[in-house]
Amino acid sequence: xxxxxxxxxxxxxxxxxxxxxxxxxxxxxxxxxxxxxxxxxxxxxxxxxxxxxxxxxxxxxxxxxxxxxxxxxxxxxxxxxxxxxxxxxxxxxxxxxxxxxxxxxxxxxxxxxxxxxxxxxxxxxxxxxxxxxxxxxxxxxxxxxxxxxxxxxxxxxxxxxxxxxxxxxxxxxxxxxxxxxxxxxxxxxxxxxxxxxxxxxxxxxxxxxxxxxxxxxxxxxxxxxxxxxxxxxx
Amino acid sequence: xxxxxxxxxxxxxxxxxxxxxxxxxxxxxxxxxxxxxxxxxxxxxxxxxxxxxxxxxxxxxxxxxxxxxxxxxxxxxxxxxxxxxxxxxxxxxxxxxxxxxxxxxxxxxxxxxxxxxxxxxxxxxxxxxxxxxxxxxxxxxxxxxxxxxxxxxxxxxxxxxxxxxxxxxxxxxxxxxxxxxxxxxxxxxxxxxxxxxxxxxxxxxxxxxxxxxxxxxxxxxxxxxxxxxxxxxxxxxxxx
Numbered sequence: 222x223x224x225x226x227x228x229x230x231x232x233x234x235x236x237x238x239x240x241x242x243x244x245x246x247x248x249x250x251x252x253x254x255x256x257x258x259x260x261x262x263x264x265x266x267x268x269x270x271x272x273x274x275x276x277x278x279x280x281x282x283x284x285x286x287x288x289x290x291x292x293x294x295x296x297x298x299x300x301x302x303x304x305x306x307x308x309x310x311x312x313x314x315x316x317x318x319x320x321x322x323x324x325x326x327x328x329x330x331x332x333x334x335x336x337x338x339x340x341x342x343x344x345x346x347x348x349x350x351x352x353x354x355x356x357x358x359x360x361x362x363x364x365x366x367x368x369x370x371x372x373x374x375x376x377x378x379x380x381x382x383x384x385x386x387x388x389x390x391x392x393x394x395x396x397x398x399x400x401x402x403x404x405x406x407x408x409x410x411x412x413x414x415x416x417x418x419x420x421x422x423x424x425x426x427x428x429x430x431x432x433x434x435x436x437x438x439x440x441x442x443x444x445x446x447x448x449x450x451x452x453x454x455x
Numbered sequence: 456x457x458x459x460x461x462x463x464x465x466x467x468x469x470x471x472x473x474x475x476x477x478x479x480x481x482x483x484x485x486x487x488x489x490x491x492x493x494x495x496x497x498x499x500x501x502x503x504x505x506x507x508x509x510x511x512x513x514x515x516x517x518x519x520x521x522x523x524x525x526x527x528x529x530x531x532x533x534x535x536x537x538x539x540x541x542x543x544x545x546x547x548x549x550x551x552x553x554x555x556x557x558x559x560x561x562x563x564x565x566x567x568x569x570x571x572x573x574x575x576x577x578x579x580x581x582x583x584x585x586x587x588x589x590x591x592x593x594x595x596x597x598x599x600x601x602x603x604x605x606x607x608x609x610x611x612x613x614x615x616x617x618x619x620x621x622x623x624x625x626x627x628x629x630x631x632x633x634x635x636x637x638x639x640x641x642x643x644x645x646x647x648x649x650x651x652x653x654x655x656x657x658x659x660x661x662x663x664x665x666x667x668x669x670x671x672x673x674x675x676x677x678x679x680x681x682x683x684x685x686x687x688x689x690x691x692x693x694x695x
Contacts, residue, residue, distance in 0.1 A: 350542060351542055351544075353512075353517055353536075353538065353542070354536075354538065354542035356517055357515065357517060357534075357535065357536040358535075358555055358558055358606075359558065360558060364558070368544070368554075372544055372545045372546075374545075453586060454545055454546070454547075454586040454588065454589075
């Protein structure tokens with residue numbers, strides 16, 4: 222096998238070559254996924270905590286739905302956002318289709334159920350431990366939410382990473398709503414699909430290795446942060 | 456531990472009228488009439504499963520009775536509770552205390568000084584920065600008491616606060632309980648320990664099988680217990 226056909230060599234050459242196009246694609250991928258995870262966290266963490274604390278009729282149905290949505294196929298999420306944002310759709314006048322914003326929206330829809338459902342589990346088990354003490358201190362359920370979220374922070378970091386993993390790995394949704402436009406909405410995963418269909422397998426694999434390395438790096442950082450903090454806080 | 460002598464304020468009397476508690480068809484507390492008044496130290500005694508913790512949680516308001524009602528003569532006073540296993544937040548000892556002050560809406564500028572003061576009082580000043588969850592059992596319970604102290608309660612409930620502690624730590628907890636009492640706090644505490652009851656109690660409330668069998672002054676309870684179950688309990692015989 223010639224050196225140029227070796228995917229590891231290709232990946233290394235891509236990274237070491239500081240290829241501007243690769244750099245742009247990586248930056249865009251990270252931007253979209255990180256913003257999507259951030260937006261999803263702002264909505265899903267309080268939502269998951271509220272679901273853990275409040276007992277209301279139909280609560281179990283909501284939990285089952287949320288758990289089921291963790292397995293929502295990205296292409297379906299993409300299709301729904303596509304229909305919403307397309308010219309004839311209800312939000313068509315926003316003109317967001319085939320833009321990075323549309324990709325963020327699609328990824329938020331994919332990530333939100335994961336973070337909300339797992340947050341609900343984490344907070345519920347912590348709530349079992351804290352409930353009597355917090356009620357004895359006179360806390361309302363609303364006031365308990367920030368306390369429980371903060372005290373569950375190490376477990377929630379893993380939850381957020383799971384969300385980020387989903388966002389950075391999926392291709393179906395960003396492909397449909399972003400359109401894989403070179404220089405505008407082309408991200409790592411859509412590039413890999415494109416290069417594969419073009420038959421440029423070493424480049425596709427090289428991009429795959431870069432993507433995997435990035436995700437590993439982010440997870441390693443989060444792991445180190447949480448382990449250090451856990452050791453300090455017991 | 457410093458003890459300030461403040462004249463006990465008049466604490467509202469609490470009445471439990473025909474209070475009962477059921478869970479899944481089990482009658483855990485049979486209809487009960489009990490009153491708590493003054494600034495007494497009431498120790499609730501009885502074998503496991505007698506309903507001691509249950510009665511306390513009902514009085515504190517953590518549980519709703521299945522029947523009967525709980526009434527305060529006057530405004531319900533400030534209450535605090537210390538649990539058998541202290542529930543501490545996953546933060547430093549100091550932050551555990553500033554947290555309750557924040558909940559009490561104490562101005563931010565005053566929180567740290569008040570919290571440090573409480574740590575000092577309970578001999579925890581050197582541990583302020585340590586994570587609360589890595590403290591020893593005795594230190595954790597003292598921190599829980601310091602937290603209750605900051606609430607400045609008129610009524611303090613303690614649920615077997617010394618059951619998992621060594622003698623030195625037990626002494627520290629008992630001193631703390633007396634410090635609360637000196638400050639004019641009504642103490643309601645459960646225990647299995649007869650010696651502890653003799654040391655601390657002004658009155659004993661004896662429970663058995665989900666019923667309150669007697670509520671009498673400590674000396675009277677130990678000299679002339681009002682029920683065969685209580686005398687068996689004092690003799691150290693198992694009562695079921």
